[in-house]
Amino acid sequence: MTQLHRGSCLCGRVHFETRGKLRGIVYCHCSQCRKQSGHFYAATNVQDDSIDISGEENISWYEASEFARRGFCKNCGSVLFWKHKDLDYISVMAGSFDQPSGLQGESHIFVEDKGDYYRIDDDLPKYAKSGGGVVVAADGQD
Numbered sequence: 001m002t003q004l005h006r007g008s009c010l011c012g013r014v015h016f017e018t019r020g021k022l023r024g025i026v027y028c029h030c031s032q033c034r035k036q037s038g039h040f041y042a043a044t045n046v047q048d049d050s051i052d053i054s055g056e057e058n059i060s061w062y063e064a065s066e067f068a069r070r071g072f073c074k075n076c077g078s079v080l081f082w083k084h085k086d087l088d089y090i091s092v093m094a095g096s097f098d099q100p101s102g103l104q105g106e107s108h109i110f111v112e113d114k115g116d117y118y119r120i121d122d123d124l125p126k127y128a129k130s131g132g133g134v135v136v137a138a139d140g141q142d
Contacts, residue, residue: 007097009078012056018046024106025094026134029114043091091122107132
């Protein structure tokens with residue numbers, strides 16, 4: 001039986017459904033993620049051919065670098081996606097999934113760039129830049 005997960009933005013103009021097992025949550029503490037979301041990213045990912053998105057006309061894509069873009073609802077501003085231009089999967093923000101999501105934390109990346117206003121107190125693996133098999137932009141600069 002295929003696992004289905006559904007989610008949406010805050011206003012409901014963008015909905016998505018994923019099929020199959022999702023990766024554990026990777027918490028990204030880089031300055032770009034913090035500046036866009038107001039804190040750090042918490043995201044899973046899914047193969048491009050395993051996600052259906054409705055309301056795509058409501059998604060605005062910000063070209064964060066020459067390697068990746070960030071998708072958010074242009075009506076309510078919900079941060080939804082992170083997409084590397086050369087990879088066949090899309091990262092989906094964990095908080096956008098309907099509950100229960102069944103998601104669990106996997107690791108922290110870019111901890112050397114984390115905000116000075118919080119601590120990382122869990123026992124998950126922590127990487128100074130990218131790590132643990134997580135592929136981001138060139139040498140972890142996104």
